[in-house]
Amino acid sequence: MPSRTSRRDFLTAGVSAGLLAPLASATPAFGVLKPQSGAAPSSSAIKLSYKTLGRTGLRVTSVGFGCMITSDPSVIERAADLGINYFDTARSYSRGNNERMVGAALGVKRKQIVLSTKTHASDKTGMMQHLDQSLRELNTDYIDIWYLHARSDPAEITDDHIEAQQLAKQQGKVRFIGVSTHSGQPQLIPWMIQKKAFDVVLAAYNFTMDPAMDKAVETASEAGLGVVAMKVMAGGARSHKPGDPIGGKLAQPGAMLSALKWVVKNPNVATTVPSITDMDQLDENLKAMQYAFNAIDAGILTAHLERIRPLYCRMCGACEGKCREGLPVADVLRCLTYADGYGQFALGRERYLELAQAPVRCADCAGCTVDCPHGVHVARRMARAQELFA
Amino acid sequence: MKVAALLLSALLASGSSVAQNLLDCHIAPGWEQSGAIRQFDSGNLFDYKDGGAEGYLIFGFVRMSTIDCKSADSTITIDLSEMTDPDAAYGLFAANLDPNSPISQIGMGGQVQPQSATFAKGNFYVEIVEVSSDANADDSSTLRSMASTLEVRLSGRVTPPAQLRWFPPDNVAPVRMVPESVIGLRELRRGYVAKYQAGQAFIVLEATPESASLVLKSLRLHFPGAVPALVGDEAWIVNAPYLGGICIFRKGRVLAGYVNLPTPQQAATQAAALAGRIP
Numbered sequence: 001m002p003s004r005t006s007r008r009d010f011l012t013a014g015v016s017a018g019l020l021a022p023l024a025s026a027t028p029a030f031g032v033l034k035p036q037s038g039a040a041p042s043s044s045a046i047k048l049s050y051k052t053l054g055r056t057g058l059r060v061t062s063v064g065f066g067c068m069i070t071s072d073p074s075v076i077e078r079a080a081d082l083g084i085n086y087f088d089t090a091r092s093y094s095r096g097n098n099e100r101m102v103g104a105a106l107g108v109k110r111k112q113i114v115l116s117t118k119t120h121a122s123d124k125t126g127m128m129q130h131l132d133q134s135l136r137e138l139n140t141d142y143i144d145i146w147y148l149h150a151r152s153d154p155a156e157i158t159d160d161h162i163e164a165q166q167l168a169k170q171q172g173k174v175r176f177i178g179v180s181t182h183s184g185q186p187q188l189i190p191w192m193i194q195k196k197a198f199d200v201v202l203a204a205y206n207f208t209m210d211p212a213m214d215k216a217v218e219t220a221s222e223a224g225l226g227v228v229a230m231k232v233m234a235g236g237a238r239s240h241k242p243g244d245p246i247g248g249k250l251a252q253p254g255a256m257l258s259a260l261k262w263v264v265k266n267p268n269v270a271t272t273v274p275s276i277t278d279m280d281q282l283d284e285n286l287k288a289m290q291y292a293f294n295a296i297d298a299g300i301l302t303a304h305l306e307r308i309r310p311l312y313c314r315m316c317g318a319c320e321g322k323c324r325e326g327l328p329v330a331d332v333l334r335c336l337t338y339a340d341g342y343g344q345f346a347l348g349r350e351r352y353l354e355l356a357q358a359p360v361r362c363a364d365c366a367g368c369t370v371d372c373p374h375g376v377h378v379a380r381r382m383a384r385a386q387e388l389f390a
Numbered sequence: 391m392k393v394a395a396l397l398l399s400a401l402l403a404s405g406s407s408v409a410q411n412l413l414d415c416h417i418a419p420g421w422e423q424s425g426a427i428r429q430f431d432s433g434n435l436f437d438y439k440d441g442g443a444e445g446y447l448i449f450g451f452v453r454m455s456t457i458d459c460k461s462a463d464s465t466i467t468i469d470l471s472e473m474t475d476p477d478a479a480y481g482l483f484a485a486n487l488d489p490n491s492p493i494s495q496i497g498m499g500g501q502v503q504p505q506s507a508t509f510a511k512g513n514f515y516v517e518i519v520e521v522s523s524d525a526n527a528d529d530s531s532t533l534r535s536m537a538s539t540l541e542v543r544l545s546g547r548v549t550p551p552a553q554l555r556w557f558p559p560d561n562v563a564p565v566r567m568v569p570e571s572v573i574g575l576r577e578l579r580r581g582y583v584a585k586y587q588a589g590q591a592f593i594v595l596e597a598t599p600e601s602a603s604l605v606l607k608s609l610r611l612h613f614p615g616a617v618p619a620l621v622g623d624e625a626w627i628v629n630a631p632y633l634g635g636i637c638i639f640r641k642g643r644v645l646a647g648y649v650n651l652p653t654p655q656q657a658a659t660q661a662a663a664l665a666g667r668i669p
Contacts, residue, residue: 071574095488097485
C-alpha cells in the first residue's frame with residue numbers, strides 16, 4: 001500500500017542535521033585536477049561513505065559510478081583512484097564497447113572494486129554466452145554482481161534465467177546475482193524477495209517517485225536484498241525536452257547534486273550509479289558523500305515537485321465518491337501513474353480496462369466536481385487517461 | 391530518384407505514418423511484417439529501449455520508427471533513428487560499431503555481422519538485428535541486402551564527417567564521436583577521438599576562432615602548470631594524472647590535441663603533425 005506520507009514531508013524529513021552544511025558550489029570544481037606532481041590524488045583527501053550491500057556483505061561507497069554513457073576511461077580511472085568502489089556497466093551498452101572501455105580503465109584496480117554488469121539475453125544459452133563475453137571484455141575472471149537487465153514484471157524472469165545465474169555462481173564466474181528494473185518495482189521487488197534467489201536489486205529510484213517506491217526499497221532492504229539505485233537524478237536534465245520546466249529546474253546548478261543526496265540519505269539504499277561523463281560531474285557527485293542532504297537541497301527538490309504537483313497523485317483517497325458521474329478517480333489516476341510514472345503503458349491500460357466505470361468522457365463534462373487537496377489537475381489527468389487507454 | 395528520397399525524408403520528418411513507406415519487411419524475400427510499426431520520440435524512447443535510451447539521447451536523438459519482420463523461427467527488427475544532424479547519426483553508429491569487424495560502404499559507414507547490420511546515412515542511423523533460434527546462424531547476406539535496400543530509400547550525406555580525415559591514419563581503433571565532455575573535460579563539448587598505439591588525439595570544432603580561443607584559455611585554468619607551445623595558432627603543454635603528457639592547440643576554430651603520451655614534449659610533437667593535417 002502506498003504510504004500516506006506526502007513527498008514534501010519526505011523531502012524535508014531529516015533535513016535539520018545537515019542544515020549548516022556548506023553550499024554545494026562552495027567547493028571549486030576540478031579541485032583534484034590541480035597542480036600535478038605526477039602522483040594520483042589520494043583518496044584520503046576525499047570523504048567517502050560506505051554502506052553494506054544487503055546479504056552480499058560487500059562494503060560499497062554510497063556513490064558509485066554508472067558507466068553507460070561515459071566516453072573517456074580517464075574519468076573512470078580517476079573515480080577508482082579517488083575511492084569510488086562500485087562500477088556498473090552492461091553487455092548491451094554501446095554493443096559491448098562500454099564493457100571493453102570499463103575493463104581497460106579499471107585494469108589493475110579490479111580486485112579493489114565491485115564490478116557489476118547485466119545481460120538481456122532471453123535464454124540460458126544466450127546468457128552464458130553473454131557472461132563469457134562480458135568476462136573477456138571486462139578483462140576479469142569474475143563479475144561481482146550479474147544482473148538480469150531491465151525486467152519490469154515477474155513474468156519476464158523465467159526459471160531458465162535463474163538457473164543460468166545460479167550456474168554462473170557455481171562456476172565462480174559471478175559472486176552475486178540480481179535484477180535491474182526501471183519500472184514495476186512495487187510488483188517485482190516483493191516477488192524477488194519471495195523467490196529467495198537473488199542478492200541484489202538495481203532499481204530506478206528518485207525523489208519524483210510515488211511513495212510506493214519508498215516502501216518497496218525499504219521492504220527489499222529489510223529482506224536482505226542489496227539495493228542499488230539508478231536514475232537517481234530523475235533522468236537528469238538530458239532526458240527532458242527543451243522547454244520542459246522539469247528539465248529546466250534540474251538543469252540549475254546544484255539541482256542534480258540535491259537529487260543524488262536525497263537518495264544517498266536513504267539508509268535502505270546501499271549505493272547509487274549516477275551516469276558520469278566528465279571530471280566536473282565526478283567532483284560534484286563526490287560531494288554527495290561529503291555533505292548531508294540539507295534544507296537548501298530540500299528547497300530545490302520541493303520546488304521541482306511543485307512543478308509536477310498537478311500531475312502527481314498521492315493516492316490519499318480524498319477524491320473518493322466526488323465525481324458526479326461516479327468515476328473511480330483515484331483508480332484511474334493510478335493507472336495513469338503506471339503509464340506516465342513507471343513507463344508501464346500495457347499494465348496501465350490493462351488495469352484501466354478492468355475498472356468498472358460509466359462511459360463518460362471528462363473532456364465533455366461541463367464542470368469537474370473533484371477538487372484535489374494536493375493540487376492535481378483531476379479533470380485534465382482523467383481526460384489524458386481516457387485518451388491514452390480507451 | 392533523388393526527389394523521391396527527399397520527399398520521403400521530408401515526410402518522415404513531419405509525421406509518423408510515413409515510416410511505413412521506408413520500413414518494409416519485403417525488402418528481403420521471405421520476410422513478413424509482424425505487428426504494427428511503432429514510433430518513439432525522446433519522451434518515450436525509454437518505453438522501448440529502457441535504460442539504453444540514454445545512449446541515443448546523448449547523441450541528439452529526434453525520433454525512431456521500428457518494425458518487426460518474421461521468417462520461420464527468426465525475427466528481424468529494424469530500428470530507424472532520426473538524429474539531429476548527420477554528425478550525430480555517424481556518432482551513434484561509431485559508438486556502437488565492433489572495432490574488430492570491418493566497416494562497409496553503406497551510407498556514411500556501415501557494419502554487417504552474422505546477426506546484425508548497422509549504418510548511418512544523412513540524419514539517419516539504422517540498426518537491423520536478427521533474433522534466431524540458432525544463436526550461431528549467419529544471416530549476414532540477408533542483413534546486408536536489407537541494409538543496402540533501405541539505404542537507397544534514405545536521403546542524406548554519404549560521406550563521414552570531414553574531421554575524421556584530419557586524424558593521422560595509423561589509429562588502432564575506429565575514430566569515435568564523443569557527444570559531450572571529450573577526454574573527460576566538460577569544456578570540450580562535442581568532438582572526435584582517435585586512439586593510437588601511444589596516446590589519443592582529439593578534434594573539437596568551435597563556432598569561431600574567438601570562441602575556440604576562449605575555451606582553450608578556460609581549459610588551461612584547470613592545469614596551472616601548463617606552459618605555451620608552438621603548435622597551431624596557440625597551444626600549451628602540461629603533464630597531468632590520467633591524461634599524461636598533454637598538448638592542446640587551436641588552429642582557426644579547431645581545438646585539437648594529444649593526450650596520454652609519456653611526456654608533454656612528445657604530445658607536442660604529435661600535435662604538430664596533427665595541426666599540419668587540419669586545413
